[in-house]
């Protein structure tokens with residue numbers, strides 16, 4: 673596996689692959705890799721001839737009071753794990769390579785990017801859409817892989833990619849969970865031992881609300897009750913726990929709509945997000 677740090681080297685490698693007739697899969701990451709990321713790499717290596725992983729902790733998607741400075745970073749361990757899993761190229765640019773002095777353009781997805789996470793983390797999805805559109809344009813893959821763990825992010829990236837006519841298939845991959853149900857996340861490392869025992873309650877709450885929504889019960893009432901129970905179980909607060917249309921993320925009363933239950937909740941100083949499909 674080659675490691676490259678400039679857009680020029682990335683482009684040269686991918687264009688050599690494409691001229692040899694190889695299909696290319698891209699797995700964008702911020703590092704601190706875990707089994708969730710590895711499942712994306714495995715899918716990319718299975719479905720395409722060459723897999724490029726990107727590792728860039730994107731400052732534009734962190735708010736002023738968020739964890740950019742302390743976000744876990746271990747490029748050597750990440751690179752070794754990726755090599756073992758058959759990735760062909762790691763693109764690990766510095767901040768100046770991605771955002772050279774004078775760079776001013778950003779990509780935002782109003783509507784989809786303003787609700788739920790967008791309400792609680794203003795600017796987050798503009799940071800994500802900007803960096804992901806750059807990575808897609810820089811590397812020109814045939815397919816790009818994203819986890820459903822960040823479900824709203826996946827919806828925003830699909831919208832952005834369609835709106836900009838990017839010639840890439842955006843592939844959503846299932847959430848990978850611990851045996852007790854906690855969705856894998858690099859930020860789980862912040863949980864204390866006690867918080868870690870409470871954390872799986874989030875998925876349980878989502879499943880309960882999904883069951884109610886699936887049986888056409890009053891899911892708004894169920895969501896309110898489930899949020900209150902999370903706080904009783906030890907969560908510090910719940911930013912949202914809600915049932916939405918699975919594509920638009922709008923509230924809907926259409927009985928035939930495809931639904932998704934999404935939540936974000938604080939456990940001490942750690943903010944967990946998770947989601948489950950209805951039905």
Ligand code: PAF
Nearest residue numbers: 700701702730800803822
């Ligand atoms: O999901 C992530 O790790 C990041 O948001 C992404 C897609 C790599 C963009 O920085």
